[in-house]
Amino acid sequence: MPLDTSTYSLALLRLDGRRWNELRRLTAQISTQAAADGSSYLEMGNTKVICTVTGPAEGKRTGGAGTGGGNEAEVRVEIGIAGFSGVDRKRRGRNDKRISEMQTTISNTFASSLFTHLYPHSTININIHILSQDGSLLAACLNASTLALIDAGIPMRNYICACTAGSTSSHSANDEAADPLLDLNNLEEQELPFLTVATVGESDEVAVLVLETRVQMGRLEGMLAVGVDGCKQVREILDGVVRRRGKRILESAAV
Amino acid sequence: MAPSSTQQVLLSPAELSYLHTSLSLDPPVRPDARTSSQFRPLIAETDILPGTNGSARICFADGTEAIVGIKAEVEKSRPSYQASADRNVAEDDDDEEDEETRRDEQLAKEKKGLNEWVEMSVEIPSFRDDDSMPVFMAAMLSEALLADGAFTNKLWINRRFHWKLYLDILLLSQPLSYPLPLLSLTTHLALLSTRLPRLKSEEDEDPLFDDDWAASVFLYPRTQSLIRPPVTLLVMSVGNNIIFDPTKEELAVAESVLAVSVGERPQEKSQGDMDVDSGKPARDLRLLAIRTIDPPSRLTPAGVPNTLNTATGGTAAGTTEQASSKRETMEEEGVWQPPRGGAKRKLIAAMIQAVLARGGVAEEVLDGLDAVELG
Incomplete structure (x- = not known):
């Protein structure tokens, strides 16, 4: 069902009352689970994700020559979308196309940003559980994985920070004056064109760019600029989470 | 097995x-x-996911963690052939019985829920959905829940509709010890926190619910x-x-x-022998x-006893049958x-x-x- 976002131009406020360049509430915790090597819990608005990392460990020999036997560690990602996460209860199979695409995206991203050459013949398993979904699914998964990998102590080049950016009018409206939007929720994602962008730390280096909806070429640059800007805000928040955790460890060690 | x-x-x-x-x-x-x-200490919290009817999370001290989310959906009841068959039988044999009481009995009988109104699924990382462990756990947990036959009656709305309850049990960590108690306790707490919207319609109308979540009723009423x-x-x-x-x-x-x-x-309610001294019942x-x-x-x-170990002066059994039969009869301390x-x-x-x-x-x-x- 299409959603009426035409009211945006009246007050320049979005459906949930945010302005164009505002992120939703982003909170995170790390080391949430004692049994895993690294774990994190991340909320982006109403999207809630738990991520656990095991490894680097010797990979399981599951028939055939896997790439885990090479000179670099293999990054494996498994995403589980809980049946209760959406509005309606829906079970997704393990080999859902969308899920496997997200898995590949995340695993490729971290394979290039982690120092995998330090761990030959081993696997790093990233397990992501999506408990509640309200847009920005891929971005939330990327951010949660970054935190869990940091918690696991796996060396990486920099934070991978992700967020989404969209545009205020749909492709068919072909509105030249459309504003870019930052961090879309589920309702906005259903109607508006949007992209997911992830950058490496505070640099402008783009690590992931996923655009699945149709959008005019002219609007893309604005969306991308807003997205990269949002990633920098996300980086500050993630950095704050990690530093707070580090401080707490130091305090408990001092006693 | x-x-x-x-x-x-x-x-x-x-x-x-x-x-x-x-x-x-x-x-x-x-x-x-x-x-x-x-028991080992544990951390528990309920009502963690606002998008579900009820949810809970438990962390055991060894690091294993589970989350249960419960969602309820209104579903149309299938006309039950069993019930209509019963009605025919009832009409046949007791003609003299009072019409009124018979209708009450009929209603009580119809209020019975069906086991298929509850669907339980267990997800354990690195297990497939059809592996024996998750399937067996789900069967055991739903068996306990449905055993007394009273639970599904709570899901009855009217003759034409009922709640369908989906219990999704997620084990978030590797199954370090046998995770059954963890999953059971988490499900227990999630069920306790489950709320269903209050019914506003009457009798067999299409169900209409109060949209105020604050007015919702607990599945397990807080009496x-x-x-x-x-x-x-x-x-x-x-x-x-x-x-x-x-x-x-x-x-x-x-x-x-x-x-x-x-x-x-x-x-x-009837308390024949009054336990006055015990504070709570x-x-x-x-x-x-x-x-x-x-x-x-x-x-x-199995350990190898000295008598079967050539390195310690024993004689190894010739065949595997001999070895196992010897081991069967042996009762040696420390082996x-x-x-x-x-x-x-x-x-x-x-x-x-x-x-x-x-x-x-x-x-x-x-x-x-x-x-x-x-x-």
């Missing part, structure tokens, strides 16, 4: 024998210095005597010792393992289901033998007794769960 615990414990026969001996002492000495009926959903506990035995809440290492030497499901009976517990679980100890490697055969009936009775007795373990667990603040 129950699937054994997932991860093989890497202990040598000598270590297993040591563990077995210390667990069969009186009182047993457990590796983590607990008493035989002591004076709250009847709690069932819990499933894991009990194991070593020798004559009965040990609760076993860890992975303890399960590796268990002689028999039982999963015991316990529920609470609704409190009767004792729980009226009943046994809902028992399953024996194939202990992982059966798959452990680990994987347990064979079933549990003694007396022992099983004692295990059940230890769970159900007044002041027993089930009561202790339910009292502990009382302390969890419910949303």
Whole structure:
């Protein structure tokens, strides 16, 4: 069902009352689970994700020559979308196309940003559980994985920070004056064109760019600029989470 | 056949024998210095996901963690052939009975829920959905929940509609110890926190609900005597010792393992013998289901006694049959033998007794769960 976002131009406020360049509430915790090597819990608005990392460990020999036997560690990602996460209860199979695409995206991203050459013949398993979904699914998964990998102590080049950016009018409206939007929720994602962008730390280096909806070429640059800007805000928040955790460890060690 | 615990414990026969001996002492000495009926500490919270009807999360001290989310959907009831057949029979035989009472009886009969109104799924990382472990766990948990037949009646809306309850149980960590008690306790808390919107329509109309979530009703109503959903506990035995809440290492030497499901009976109003001295009424517990679980100890490697070891001057058996028959008859102290055969009936009775007795373990667990603040 299409959603009426035409009211945006009246007050320049979005459906949930945010302005164009505002992120939703982003909170995170790390080391949430004692049994895993690294774990994190991340909320982006109403999207809630738990991520656990095991490894680097010797990979399981599951028939055939896997790439885990090479000179670099293999990054494996498994995403589980809980049946209760959406509005309606829906079970997704393990080999859902969308899920496997997200898995590949995340695993490729971290394979290039982690120092995998330090761990030959081993696997790093990233397990992501999506408990509640309200847009920005891929971005939330990327951010949660970054935190869990940091918690696991796996060396990486920099934070991978992700967020989404969209545009205020749909492709068919072909509105030249459309504003870019930052961090879309589920309702906005259903109607508006949007992209997911992830950058490496505070640099402008783009690590992931996923655009699945149709959008005019002219609007893309604005969306991308807003997205990269949002990633920098996300980086500050993630950095704050990690530093707070580090401080707490130091305090408990001092006693 | 129950699937054994997932991860093989890497202990040598000598270590297993040591563990077995210390667990069969009186009182047993457990590796983590607990008493035989002591549980490990846990962290629990409920109502964590606003998008669900009820949810809960439990973390055990060993790091295993589970989340349960419950969603309810309104579903059209299938016209039941059973009910219509019953009605025909009823019309046939008792003509003289009062019309009014018969209608009441009919309604009470129709208010019965069906087991298919509850769907339970268990997800364990690195297991497929159709692997035996998740399927078996789901079967055991739903068996306990549906055993008394009263639970599905809560899901009845009217003759044409009912609630369909989806229980999704997620184990977030690797299954370090047998995760059944963890999943059961989390499901228990999630069910307690489950709320359904208040029904506004009457009789057999299309159901219309109050859209105020604050007015919603609990699936387990918060009355004076709250009847709690069932819990499933894991009990194991070593020798004559009965040990609760076993860890992975303890399960590796268990002689028999039982999963015991316990529920609470609704409190009767008539209090014939007045227990004045006891501050709060004792729980009226009943046994809902028992399953024996194939202990992982059966798959452990056996120790080789000196008499069968050529390195210590013994003579090795010629064939594998001879070796196994010799081992069968041998009862040597300090040589680990994987347990064979079933549990003694007396022992099983004692295990059940230890769970159900007044002041027993089930009561202790339910009292502990009382302390969890419910949303």
